[in-house]
Amino acid sequence: MPDNDPQTQLVKYLTDVHSIEEQAAVQMRRAPDLVEGAFADAFRKHLGETESQEQRVRARLEAHDASPSRLKDVAGQAGGFGMVLFARSQPDTPGKLAMHAFSYEHMEVAAYELLGIAAREAGDEATSALAAAIADEEREMAGRIAAHWDDAVEQALARVEPDDLGDTLNTYLADVHALEGQSKKLLEKSREMDVPEALRAALDHHLAETEGHLEKIERRLDDRGATPSAIKDAMLRLGALNWGAFFAAQPDTPAKLSGFAYAVENLEVAAYELLLRVARRAGDEETVALTESILAEEKAAAKSVADQWPVSMSVA
Ligand SMILES: [Fe+2]
Ligand SMILES: [Fe+2]
Ligand SMILES: [Fe+2]
Incomplete structure (x- = not known):
């Protein structure tokens, strides 16, 4: 067969x-x-x-x-x-x-x-x-x-002193930056695959958004006076785990790519949901506003991938 x-x-x-x-x-x-x-x-x-x-x-x-x-x-x-x-x-x-x-x-x-x-x-x-x-x-x-x-945020911050909330917020910002970087790589890698046009369009659209997210998060970290090593540290944290292997596991069919991209976009949704709450606690209105706008784009990106499941399967 x-x-x-x-x-x-x-x-x-x-x-x-x-x-x-x-x-x-x-x-x-x-x-x-x-x-x-x-x-x-x-x-x-x-x-x-x-x-x-x-x-x-x-x-x-x-x-x-x-x-x-x-x-x-x-x-x-x-x-x-x-x-x-x-x-x-x-x-x-x-x-x-x-x-x-x-x-x-x-x-x-x-x-x-x-x-x-x-x-x-x-x-x-x-x-x-x-x-x-x-x-x-x-x-x-x-x-x-x-x-x-x-x-989750309540339990995560239980041991953080109020004075350290600003540094903690920087850590959360650097973590979403590292995730966006991995997500960008995945989206770029997908361009090498033979993918149905509608899925291609959804992924390319989000690649452009992702580049914007990276810039805006970098600027926010800068404005908040985060140390230059913050971004590097976050990349190390991300790389230290099986997430490295997760992102390295390249999907080999458009169907798997769409499933994987859906999981990645929702990982970002979750990261921004947490960041939003930490930013509110830290009273950083600018980060709150930025997070809300990116969060909406991540949710829309996840949906746009899910909309393409039938198309993705057609060439499995
Ligand atoms: Fe389950
Ligand atoms: Fe299950
Ligand atoms: Fe994303």
């Missing part, structure tokens, strides 16, 4: 989401230890959902006679996202965990949306319905995390 026949594609997508769930379960088991109260409960609740998702996906794989060895192979090569391990290594653990968890849920949403398209192509109604149901569960979990941005 050719590699791109609907049946083979469907099994590939099922195998991918299965390994995503296995990693999610590991993360959901550890996450509640890193935060407190209702925020921790949100992760506990999603562990049960995640375990059920893994079982439901496995059942669909078995319905397609996917062999257990194949399952194991793919789980091994999935490449650790290492969200929890990373968060633990950071000074601002609750914030980083919230950010990465929010992005992970969106990666799952993308994976299930793409799975649903693959299932319909292959005429598998049961998998199509399952994908829609689980995508909704992932969106709900993303919403639960978003409901805790305030808690």
Whole structure:
């Protein structure tokens, strides 16, 4: 059978989401230890959902006679996202965990949306319905995390002295700068790929915006008198983690690119949500206004990528 026949594609997508769930379960088991109260409960609740998702996906794989060895192979090569391990290594653990968890849920949403398209192509109604149901569960979990941005910042800043709030704000600004830099690289790299025109246009549009974001954040750091090493330090923080590997994992199809870009844009959304709250606490109105305007563009960028999922799949 050719590699791109609907049946083979469907099994590939099922195998991918299965390994995503296995990693999610590991993360959901550890996450509640890193935060407190209702925020921790949100992760506990999603562990049960995640375990059920893994079982439901496995059942669909078995319905397609996917062999257990194949399952194991793919789980091994999935490449650790290492969200929890990373968060633990950071000074601002609750914030980083919230950010990465929010992005992970969106990666799952993308994976299930793409799975649903693959299932319909292959005429598998049961998998199509399952994908829609689980995508909704992932969106709900993303919403639960978003409901805790305030808690995440509260818990992250609990040990920061009021006098140090300005420096902390600079750290958050430098962190979004490092993320924008990685995101820019990904968008540039995607220009080397053969990508459907509508997706290309969405990505190029956001590449231009991203360059603007980088400049504006740099100027803000400058105006705030941040040390020149702030940006370099943030790049080191970002590189120290499995995020380096995350960004290095180059997507090889337009569908994967669109899923990955969706996760990256939502990572930025989360980073700006946190920055916004830190800037408010520090009483820096200019940073608040700048963050609000960039945040709106990041949300629009994520949506514009999601709008292209069917197109992205057409050339998978
Ligand atoms: Fe999941
Ligand atoms: Fe999830
Ligand atoms: Fe972005």
